[in-house]
Each structure stands twice: as C-alpha cells, then as structure tokens.
Amino acid sequence: MNPAILDDFAKKEIRPDTDLVSKHLDVLQEMVRIDSRSFSVNEFEGDRKTPSDMKEILDCADTYLRQIEFKK
Numbered sequence: 001m002n003p004a005i006l007d008d009f010a011k012k013e014i015r016p017d018t019d020l021v022s023k024h025l026d027v028l029q030e031m032v033r034i035d036s037r038s039f040s041v042n043e044f045e046g047d048r049k050t051p052s053d054m055k056e057i058l059d060c061a062d063t064y065l066r067q068i069e070f071k072k
Contacts, residue, residue: 020068027064031057 013020034056 023064023068027060030060034060 012018015021034053
C-alpha cells in the first residue's frame with residue numbers, strides 16, 4: 001500500500017470518535033471480560049470447571065479481524 005494513502009486513512013480513521021476505534025475497543029472489552037472469568041473458575045455453582053478462555057479470546061480476535069477484512 002502507498003504510504004501516503006495509509007497515512008491519510010490513519011489520520012481519518014484512528015480517532016476516538018470513529019466507528020473503527022469504537023469497534024476495536026468493544027472487542028478489547030469483550031476479550032478482557034472473557035479473560036477476567038479465569039479468576040473465578042469453579043467459585044460458584046454453575047461456573048466452569050476448567051478455563052477455556054484462551055480459545056474464546058482467539059475466536060473473538062479471529063472474528064474481529066475477519067470483520068475488518070484483515071488479510072495475512
């Protein structure tokens with residue numbers, strides 16, 4: 001990609017009030033929510049017996065990257 005085009009895109013899209021940043025922060029919040037469950041594994045009735053957080057976090061990241069059409 002042309003550096004000038006990338007710079008222009010970044011200046012427009014990477015700002016607190018953009019949909020891109022909002023979506024990114026929502027996904028990060030979901031990842032933290034998933035990860036924070038590790039602290040209470042089997043603490044209460046109905047809690048998970050073993051943490052599966054890493055798989056869920058990776059699935060969340062994979063879904064997000066596909067939604068923003070990230071390519072390898």
